[in-house]
Each structure stands twice: as structure tokens, then as C-alpha cells.
Amino acid sequence: MTVHGIDLGTTYSCIASIGQVGRAEVYRNQEGSDTTPSAVFFETPDNVIVGQAAKDNAVLFPDNVVTLIKREMGHGTPRSLHGREYTPEEISALILRKLAEDAEQDSGVKVSDVVITVPAYFGAAERDATRKAGQIAGLNVIDIISEPTAAAITYGVLNPAQDCHILVYDLGGGTFDTTVIALRGGSIEVICTDGDHELGGTDWDSAVMEHLVQRFVAEHPDVSDPLDNRQTEQDLRRIAEDAKKMLSARVKHGIRVMHEGRVTTAELTREELESVTRHLLDKTVSITDRTIETARAKGVAHLDHLVLVGGSSKMPAVAEALAKKFGLTPKLQDPDLAVAKGAALYAFEETYRRLLSAGQRTVAEQMALGAGLTHDQQEEIAARTIRTVASRAFGIVTTDGRTRIDSVAHLVHANDTLPAAITRGFSTLDDNQTRVAIQVMEQAGAKESAEVADNNKIGEGDLRIPPGKPAGFPIEVTFALDTSGLLHVTARENETGQQLDLDIQIGGMSEEEVVSSRASLARIQVS
Known part of the structure; x- marks a missing residue:
């Protein structure tokens, strides 16, 4: 029995499962990468492209490429593409199908039972919509868990002997969470969490893009605003994202902005990047400080470790600001893949425990042996608990x-x-x-x-x-x-005895609509 963990990200997604040596392994997509851009290109009514090719086509066909759909989960309005309305759940389902199909091709194993991660600060609406997206994709969603909890599972497995309090700072492409977690005897307890599901690396990209536009307009004041042109805007966003990534390793990077036949060539420095995005970083530090205060009120006197996850946490300014503010040495915890690996570990362990609870010990042991786990490791899994908290009131x-x-x-x-x-x-x-x-x-x-x-x-x-x-x-x-x-x-x-039951089903889709969407999307080719 193989179960999978999926990090359904705002900008990048990935999928993992437990291999034959008991470790979480991330599957590569058909393009040979561990992560897949969460971009969907509706090429025709019957053919959809997901991933890097979709992201590249955003420059040429901006009206037919959907990105950042995770920010609309639970409350977004449908998008009209090729004469059909697509809900955020359906668009996310297409990303999930791509991940599942690529994993199946990579491993030869059918992807069915999955755990999908969400930002800790996601509310009931977003979580419900994420579960429905998985169902529309034809997946059996075992559970929904928060991204910092998944990252903490990965951290706890790599550091099994430590009883400690850790602060997980999770700055992804489109969302930000900060969570205080206790690791005790291999078990995980979420103490408190906070965040902003509309704050992430894409906002850094936007700030850099606006800075580049200002430089272009200053040099060419007689042309129109580059952001008024959808194709130019998409090209600028790509340039800004590339510059942000390059400046995580270098101190300066050359850029070239073109619009209406005019060109601006300039050099962007890391110092400039940090200056134009300082307000965003300060916001994450403020939320982190608020989380630590909440943890202190709940009895956490000190923090032992500060773990950084999420691709955007690789920016040097992040570690510098956090170390200066909180006096902790930040540790990069496999920032791009830790969440998917933790989800895979959780999916495996939760399935193992459920099999034991259902009296299917033989099946559970076969599953564990297939993953190369010893008897002692199986006992540890059976005893491990994960306790989490409500993200909202x-x-x-x-x-x-x-x-x-x-x-x-x-x-x-x-x-x-x-x-x-x-x-x-x-x-x-x-x-x-x-x-x-x-x-x-x-x-x-x-x-x-x-x-x-x-x-x-x-x-x-x-x-x-x-x-x-x-x-x-x-x-x-x-x-x-x-x-x-x-x-x-x-x-x-x-x-x-009159009773009213309200299963909160938000995101705009009923269970009947989920079934209908699954049948409808099954006719669409996803590549």
C-alpha cells in the first residue's frame, strides 16, 4: 500500500511518498524537476498544460494562464476560459492531476490515497475547498494538514532524540505562516500559529517589478505604463522572480526591460532588492513576534530552534532579520521539499495507525516492512501523536x-x-x-x-x-x-429533538457539484 503527501503550493507544488528505506522521497515530474510550477495553461477547451510550460506561456497568452489560484481557494469566483467556467477547486484539481500522473509515471504506482497540505492560517473555507479539489482530481484525501506541521514532522524524524520547542517560519510563494511546535518523545504538538495567506514570495516579485517599472518610466517617460500591457507585465514578473532568486546567491544581477520598442538595461543589487521589499519582511517579523507572544502566554518560556521552510525563506535577508530580532540561529530545513516529505510521512503513519485500529495488523506490518521499517520503528509510529490547533475563531x-x-x-x-x-x-x-x-x-x-x-x-x-x-x-x-x-x-x-446539521461546505461547491466536476474534468487532457 502506497500513500502520498502533496504540497499544493501557491507557486510551486510537489508530491512524495515513503521509499523502501523508510525515507520520504519526492517524485520528479515529466520535465525532470522535483517541483512543478502551480500554473495552468488552458491551451484549448480539451487540453490543459500544467507546470513550467504553462508558466512560460503566461507571457504569450496571459488571459489563458492561471497562477496563484491557491489564494482564491474557498472564496474565489469562477474563471471563464474557452467558454467554460472553472472554479478555484477545479483549477487546483488540474494541478493535482498533473502531480499524480507524473508520480505514477515516475514510480509505476497508482496515486490514490493522499494527504494534502495547506497553510496553517487557512480557515475552514480554504481547507474544505482543498479537500474538494483532491476529490475532483480523483484522489482519496485521507487528511488535510498544515504546512508547518508537515515541516515539523520532517524535522522531528531527522532529529528524533530531541525534546524541544521549535519555531517554524514558513515563507512560501504565496502564503506565510509562523508556528510554534513542541517535539516530545517523537510526538508533535502545535502550540499556536499565525500568518497571512496573502503574503509570500510573489509579493516580493511584485515589489521588484514595480521598482523596475519606475526605472524604465524614468528613462522613457514618453511611453505608456508597461503594466498596462498584459504580456509586458507577465514578462516583467518573470524577470523580477529570476532577479530575486539570483540575488539570493549574488550581490548584483543584470536586468533588461523591453516595452514598445524601448529598452532599459540596468543592474539590480541585493541591497536594492532588500530596500524595496523591507516592508514585506517587516510584516513577517511582526507576525512572528505576535506568535511568540502567544506561545509565551501558553507557557512556552523559550524556543530551542528556528526552522525556515518555503522557497522564499532562502533570501539572505530573512535569516538576518530573524536572527537579529529573536537571537536564534535560523536553520534552512530543505525549504522546497520539507512540506511534501512531511506530508508523505504523516500519510504513511496515519494509514499505518488506522490499519492497526481497524484490526488489520497484518496489512499494517506488510506496509511497514515494505518501507524497510524495523519492529522498533513500527512501535514508535504507533505511539506517536500529532496535536494541532485552530487557526481561526x-x-x-x-x-x-x-x-x-x-x-x-x-x-x-x-x-x-x-x-x-x-x-x-x-x-x-x-x-x-x-x-x-x-x-x-x-x-x-x-x-x-x-x-x-x-x-x-x-x-x-x-x-x-x-x-x-x-x-x-x-x-x-x-x-x-x-x-x-x-x-x-x-x-x-x-x-x-428538532435538529439542524450544517456541514460547512464552502468554496461554492456542493458534494453533487464535486461529482459532476470530476466527471467533466476527466474528459480534459492534462500534460
């Missing part, structure tokens, strides 16, 4: 009986240990009320707030009330948030 809208002002009563709070199941009592407002509207809300900002405007509505439903009941008739609401960060809400009144 969740609650319902309540109305004050006197002022009739709405507010949000949170039942689950950010950094509550998962799984969490909380029941609270509420009551009706008026005599003879026949229904109660249950509006499920998720924290939108960096801090929990009772203001309705500071929360996003992620689900709703009506609970029927028996006739003739006076104001104050009691109801109960239960929030159950599982270890994947997926939410189930139940509202009930106990007199007749």
Missing part, C-alpha cells in the same frame, strides 16, 4: 434582546487544541418565534472580534421552533472542529 451571530444589535459569539477560539467540540446554550428573541437563523462566522482579521464586520459568514441554516413558544425558548449549538480544521455545526432544540 468560529462562532454564530447573536442578537441582543434589548438593543437588537448583532454580534458574534465565538465558540471556538484561535489556537484552541483540536479536535474541539463545544456546546453552548442560546435562546429565541420573540414570543411565537417559528425559526432561528443560524449564521456560522469565521474570524477574518488577525484578532478575534465580536463585530460582525470583522468576521466572514461561512455557512447558514434555519432551525425550526415548535409553535407557541415564549421568548427565551432554549436551543443548543455545537461546533465540532476536527484535526484537519474542517467544521461541523449542529443546532437543536431539545423539546421535540
Whole structure:
């Protein structure tokens, strides 16, 4: 039995599984690379190209190439391409299909059971949409886990004898998370997490691109703004990304900007790069500081290690700023591949434990032996636990009986240990009320707030009330948030047992639509 871990990234993705020596191994794609650009080129209605070729075609066909779709998971609107509407889940599913098909070609093993990673700061909507993307791709999604947790699993396996607190700083292409994690006896406990799922390396690219445009316009003031042309914009973004990567190893890099027959040739220095992106780095440091303060309030007196993951964490300025601010020596932890490897380890261990729980010890042992694990290693896996926390606060809208002002009563709070199941009592407002509207809300900002405007509505439903009941008739609401960060809400009144179940399915797709999308996308060729 082979299970796989997938790092579905904003800018780059990869897939891994456990090899015959018990180590996580990343599969190469058909182009020979460990990572695949998360870019999708809709070449024709029936043919889609995913990866580097799609990214390259963004310059020529910007309207038919989709990038950064991860930022739209759970709340984005469909894209119209060749006369068909594609949801963010469907576009992500095409990336997942590419990863799975390339892994199958590389290994000869069918990709079916997978664990997909998401940023720790993803809420219920984004996590639910990610699971649905996997289902549309024809995959059995065992679980959804956070990227820092996956990176911590990789770190813990490589450092099995250490009991310590680590700070994972995860700066990817499109998202940023910072998480404090405790490693104890091989088990992993997430203490707290924070982040911004719209902050990442692509924002560094944008800042560099704008800087290059300013230099071009200063030299050629009589031509139009290069960013008004989609092809020029895509070319500038490629140039900016290349410059950012080169300046991680060099102190200066030559660039050439062309637009409307004019050319600007210049030299970009690492110092300039760091200057125009300082505000972005400062934002990550501020979020990291906030996370450390939260961990301190939860009893973490000191941190032993600072682990850097995510491709954008390779920029020298990142390690320098963090070392200066927090007095820790940052360690680059296989930044491009650690998350996929950790997801593969988690997928293997979770499947092994589930087989044992189901009484299928023989199958579990065969699976472990196939991975070259000793009896002692199997015992370690069986005993290992992973505890995580809620990334956001969740609650319902309540109305004050006197002022009739709405507010949000949170039942689950950010950094509550998962799984969490909380029941609270509420009551009706008026005599003879026949229904109660249950509006499920998720924290939108960096801090929990009772203001309705500071929360996003992620689900709703009506609970029927028996006739003739006076104001104050009691109801109960239960929030159950599982270890994947997926939410189930139940509202009930106990007199007749009337109950309302709300499986929060956000991202705009019902289960029926997922099945339909899977059948529809199966007819599209992905390469």
C-alpha cells in the first residue's frame, strides 16, 4: 500500500511518498524537476498544460494562464476560459492531476490515497475547498494538514532524540505562516500559529517589478505604463522572480526591460532588492513576534530552534532579520521539499495507525516492512501523536434582546487544541418565534472580534421552533472542529429533538457539484 503527501503550493507544488528505506522521497515530474510550477495553461477547451510550460506561456497568452489560484481557494469566483467556467477547486484539481500522473509515471504506482497540505492560517473555507479539489482530481484525501506541521514532522524524524520547542517560519510563494511546535518523545504538538495567506514570495516579485517599472518610466517617460500591457507585465514578473532568486546567491544581477520598442538595461543589487521589499519582511517579523507572544502566554518560556521552510525563506535577508530580532540561529530545513516529505510521512503513519485500529495488523506490518521499517520503528509510529490547533475563531451571530444589535459569539477560539467540540446554550428573541437563523462566522482579521464586520459568514441554516413558544425558548449549538480544521455545526432544540446539521461546505461547491466536476474534468487532457 502506497500513500502520498502533496504540497499544493501557491507557486510551486510537489508530491512524495515513503521509499523502501523508510525515507520520504519526492517524485520528479515529466520535465525532470522535483517541483512543478502551480500554473495552468488552458491551451484549448480539451487540453490543459500544467507546470513550467504553462508558466512560460503566461507571457504569450496571459488571459489563458492561471497562477496563484491557491489564494482564491474557498472564496474565489469562477474563471471563464474557452467558454467554460472553472472554479478555484477545479483549477487546483488540474494541478493535482498533473502531480499524480507524473508520480505514477515516475514510480509505476497508482496515486490514490493522499494527504494534502495547506497553510496553517487557512480557515475552514480554504481547507474544505482543498479537500474538494483532491476529490475532483480523483484522489482519496485521507487528511488535510498544515504546512508547518508537515515541516515539523520532517524535522522531528531527522532529529528524533530531541525534546524541544521549535519555531517554524514558513515563507512560501504565496502564503506565510509562523508556528510554534513542541517535539516530545517523537510526538508533535502545535502550540499556536499565525500568518497571512496573502503574503509570500510573489509579493516580493511584485515589489521588484514595480521598482523596475519606475526605472524604465524614468528613462522613457514618453511611453505608456508597461503594466498596462498584459504580456509586458507577465514578462516583467518573470524577470523580477529570476532577479530575486539570483540575488539570493549574488550581490548584483543584470536586468533588461523591453516595452514598445524601448529598452532599459540596468543592474539590480541585493541591497536594492532588500530596500524595496523591507516592508514585506517587516510584516513577517511582526507576525512572528505576535506568535511568540502567544506561545509565551501558553507557557512556552523559550524556543530551542528556528526552522525556515518555503522557497522564499532562502533570501539572505530573512535569516538576518530573524536572527537579529529573536537571537536564534535560523536553520534552512530543505525549504522546497520539507512540506511534501512531511506530508508523505504523516500519510504513511496515519494509514499505518488506522490499519492497526481497524484490526488489520497484518496489512499494517506488510506496509511497514515494505518501507524497510524495523519492529522498533513500527512501535514508535504507533505511539506517536500529532496535536494541532485552530487557526481561526468560529462562532454564530447573536442578537441582543434589548438593543437588537448583532454580534458574534465565538465558540471556538484561535489556537484552541483540536479536535474541539463545544456546546453552548442560546435562546429565541420573540414570543411565537417559528425559526432561528443560524449564521456560522469565521474570524477574518488577525484578532478575534465580536463585530460582525470583522468576521466572514461561512455557512447558514434555519432551525425550526415548535409553535407557541415564549421568548427565551432554549436551543443548543455545537461546533465540532476536527484535526484537519474542517467544521461541523449542529443546532437543536431539545423539546421535540428538532435538529439542524450544517456541514460547512464552502468554496461554492456542493458534494453533487464535486461529482459532476470530476466527471467533466476527466474528459480534459492534462500534460
